[in-house]
Amino acid sequence: xxxxxxxxxxxxxxxxxxxxxxxxxxxxxxxxxxxxxxxxxxxxxxxxxxxxxxxxxxxxxxxxxxxxxxxxxxxxxxxxxxxxxxxxxxxxxxxxxxxxxxxxxxxxxxxxxxxxxxxxxxxxxxxxxxxxxxxxxxxxxxxxxxxxxxxxxxxxxxxxxxxxxxxxxxxxx
Numbered sequence: 544x545x546x547x548x549x550x551x552x553x554x555x556x557x558x559x560x561x562x563x564x565x566x567x568x569x570x571x572x573x574x575x576x577x578x579x580x581x582x583x584x585x586x587x588x589x590x591x592x593x594x595x596x597x598x599x600x601x602x603x604x605x606x607x608x609x610x611x612x613x614x615x616x617x618x619x620x621x622x623x624x625x626x627x628x629x630x631x632x633x634x635x636x637x638x639x640x641x642x643x644x645x646x647x648x649x650x651x652x653x654x655x656x657x658x659x660x661x662x663x664x665x666x667x668x669x670x671x672x673x674x675x676x677x678x679x680x681x682x683x684x685x686x687x688x689x690x691x692x693x694x695x696x697x698x699x700x701x702x703x704x705x706x707x708x709x710x711x712x713x714x715x716x
Contacts, residue, residue, distance in 0.1 A: 546692070549699040550578040556706045557588035557638075560678055561608075564702065565636035566592040567605055569617065569627040570644040570660065574695045590636035595626065605629030610627050618643050618655050620663075620678050627665035627676045641664035644681075646690045658683045660694045664701045 555702045566575045576592030579585050586658040593604055598617050601607040607625040626641035638700055644660030651657035679701070683693040 546578055546695060546699070547581060547634070549696060549703075550582050551703050553699055553706075554582040554585065554588060556703055558584075558603065561707055562637040562706060563588055563590040565590045565630045565634040565639045567630035567639060567641035568592065568594050569596055569601070569642060570646045571628075571642045571691055571695050571698070572596065574691060575640060575642070575698055578695065590634050593630055593633070593646065596603065601626060601629075604633065606632065614657065618645055618659055618661060620661055623661040623663040624676050624678050627663035627678075629676045631665050631667055631674050637667050638702065639663075640702050641665070642694055642698050644683075644690070644694055646687045646694075649689060656682070658685070659689050660690070660697075662694065662698050662701060664698075664705045666705055 568575055573594040579589040595601045595604050598612045602609055605626050606629045607622055611621045611625055623641045623643045627639045630639040630641060641663045645651050645655055645657050647657035654685060660681045663676055663682060665674050665676040668675050681697055683690045
């Protein structure tokens with residue numbers, strides 16, 4: 544499915560469920576938020592987007608603990624889960640998607656090669672403090688653009704799954 548078609552499917556689902564989405568992006572640089580706002584009427588379901596490319600911005604804007612980044616790195620499950628929760632904490636959205644990865648061509652290591660991407664999807668389970676967050680490790684192939692495009696597409700697939708299969712015990716309206 545093309546990215547715009549995926550964005551339109553997300554729009555339909557969020558309008559149908561009367562819910563809002565927030566994004567927290569690092570390696571995708573706001574690409575997900577851009578796609579969301581490419582859809583006419585997105586202000587009715589897209590709440591806001593955070594582009595937190597540096598470690599400092601992840602800490603300041605999304606409250607990712609410094610020790611998490613120091614101990615596990617910016618591209619890690621703990622960091623991306625914190626980003627997803629932080630996006631929900633700092634918005635009025637019902638769902639979040641967060642992405643952090645190594646898009647290349649440099650920056651890869653033996654343990655985190657180019658193409659390593661962590662994605663997390665969050666759902667508000669209680670209007671004050673509760674969040675359900677799931678995460679996934681991906682290893683994409685290709686050049687920088689191809690890795691980022693695959694990350695965006697996979698993130699949108701997860702958003703659709705989250706809105707259509709809410710956390711246990713959660714109503715969709």
